[in-house]
Amino acid sequence: MIEKPMLRICLIGVFLLFAGAAHAQGSTPAKKLFGNKPLPASLAPRSHGFYSRGCLAGGTAMPVDGPNWQAMRLSRNRNWGHPDLVAYLKWLAGQAAAKDGWPGLLVGDMSQPRGGPMLTGHRSHQTGLDADIWLTPMPNRQLSRKERENLSATAVVKPGPHRVYKNVWTDAHFRLIKRAASHKRVQRILVAPGIKKKLCESEKGSRRWLRKMRPYYGHNYHMHIRLFCPPGSPGCKAQQATPTDDGCGKALAWWYSKEPYAKPKTPPKPRKEITLAGLPAACSTVLKASDRSDAGPAQAAYAGKSLPMEGTVTLKVMGPAASLADLPVPILPRSRPAGR
Ligand SMILES: [Zn+2]
Incomplete structure (x- = not known):
């Protein structure tokens, strides 16, 4: 039997241990x-x-391969998201292939398994509702794991207020982006100003979808799709x-002024x-919860077991290519002024 003073010391010790751990986690x-x-x-x-300040419960993996997509940078x-995001991406991949002449999606970063802030890159992508889709058409074969790490995305425009490269941009790019924005669950899509400009010039019909297309720094080789908060997520x-409005007037012109690129005072x-x-x-x-045991396809994504490790591919790179891994965070990741 433990004597009383001893027991007290033990209890205090246990308390301090827990408090210490809690504190460490807090900071x-x-x-x-x-x-x-x-x-x-x-x-x-x-x-x-x-x-840009949240997390994800019950995340679902975008399978690394599908009929019309391949996930990159495994x-x-x-490659995790809210199930609604995964369903949306599958829908987009199928529609774009069937109707828009876009052979398939190369899926870039979505969220971490439990969302939250990331060790590198992105400020957002924390709630399982953001996805980066490359503006590079998918090659018509399965990429190896290594290729998915090393393959570069093709820039369709220089960052900043430029025009899209004539030898890279195609009507299929236009149709893919329009299709992506047409879904009612999409809140906004971030693209480089040059891409927004091209979309504005190309649309001859209803311009309603253009309001969702938001020019932003970077985003010259991928589009960043963001969904609205899903039903059943009150938090x-x-x-x-x-x-x-379509955002093709004054708001876009601002990106072609010096202001967005000027050094802040x-x-x-x-x-x-x-x-x-x-x-x-x-x-x-979310952090404390146990692992989802039925996260099958995701396990495969993480372990990359189903994918060949070797292989070489030379994609026809028509414009200057940029490796996603090497790209710096956009030069001036500042918020746009209200209404821009
Ligand atoms: Zn993104």
Whole structure:
């Protein structure tokens, strides 16, 4: 039997241990906590918080191969999303192949298995509702795992206020992007200003969908698709609606002025690391939950077992190519002024 003073010391010790652990977790950057989870949380699918400050419960994997898509950069383990995003991407891949002359999607980063901040890149992509789709047509064969790591995306325009490369841009690019924006679940799509300009010039019919196309820094070799908060996710924080006009006038002209690229007068303050305490409370539950045991296709995605490791491919690169891994974060990742 343990004597009373001894028991007290033990209890205090245990308490300090737990308090210490809790404190450590509280101050650890959330990207480390979420970035180290290889599998989704065994919870009902829900997006919590905002695109750039949130997490994902019950994530689903976009299978690494499908009839009209292939997931890229598998080592990053970011082909996860809310099931609605996965369903949307499958829909887009099928529609684009059947109707738009786009052979298939090369799927770039979505979210981590449990969403949350990432160790590298992206500020958003945290709630399982964002997906980067390459603007490079899918080759008509299965890419090896190595190719999916190393293959470069083709830039369709230089970053900044430029025009699309005439030898890269095709009508199929237009149809793919329009198809992507046409779905009612899509909140916005980020593209380089030069791509928005081309879309504005090319559309001869209804211009309603163009309001969803938002010019932004970078995004010259991929489009960033963002879905609205899904039904059944009450903790998901909506983003402000895009302006109601097509955005082809003054708002686009602003991107062709010097202002967006001018050096800020006062250097921007370094962003504070997001900690677990800075995320919605539900994200602690997401982090603690056990792994989803039925995450089958995802396991394959992570382990890459079904894919050949070797192989060479030379895609016809028509414009300057940029490796996604090497690309710096956009030069001036500042918020656009209100209404732009
Ligand atoms: Zn993105």
